[in-house]
Amino acid sequence: MNNLEERIWDYLDGTGTEEEREFTKLLIGSDSEFRALYEELRSIHLTVSSLDLDEPSMSFNRNVMEKIQLEAVPGSVKSLIDKRVIYGITAFFLITITALLGVLFYQIDWTRQTSFDMPEYKMPEIDTSNYLNSTLINIFFFADLIVALYLFDGFLSKRKSPRVNP
Known part of the structure; x- marks a missing residue:
């Protein structure tokens, strides 16, 4: 939808500012192409506004809810999933991974001797005295003590919950 159509729809719906509506009215009066578009959209607007909307009956919600209650409630999600499909997918991935590892190990030259020396890396010295002080x-x-007391209180309140006798 272009800007002209939006302007006309706003004019027909009565939305927008008073200045925009006045400007649209001026465009309708002065521009023949704009007026033709206005007449076309106005006829659509009148057609749509004259339609009667079907309203559901007063007991529609109740009827729908009763139909839903008559439906059989499915069990758990486990009963809806076919285990053969899961086993098939698992078998496919296991076979694929095994085949890839077999090809990988087959292509390795096990007879060649290699040596691997770890490169030396010296960690930079970090002065923690600026960050870790006694305070x-x-x-x-103190924060750990507060959290521990809070958790201990929760544990005790669960243990001492009142038992209701029927």
Whole structure:
């Protein structure tokens, strides 16, 4: 939909600002191509607005819900899945992986001697004294203590739940 059609639909629906509607009215009066498009869209608008919408009966929701209740409730999802399909997919992947590994091991030259030396890498020294001081460690332990007490309280409240006798 182009901008002119949107402008005409807004005019027909009565949406948009007053200035936009006035400008559209001016375009309809002055431009013959715009007026022809307006007449075409206006006839569509009148046709659509004159249609009577079918409304469902008052008991539609109740009837639908009753029909749904009559449907058989499926069991678990496990009963809906055919296990043969799962076994077939599993077998396909296992055979494929086994074949790929077999080809890989077949193509390896096992007679060649190789040596592998790990490259030396020295980790850079990190000065943690700026980050790990006694205050930060105390805050960490305090937060751990609070979390532990919260979890312990939850454990105790589950154990002491009141038992209701019927």
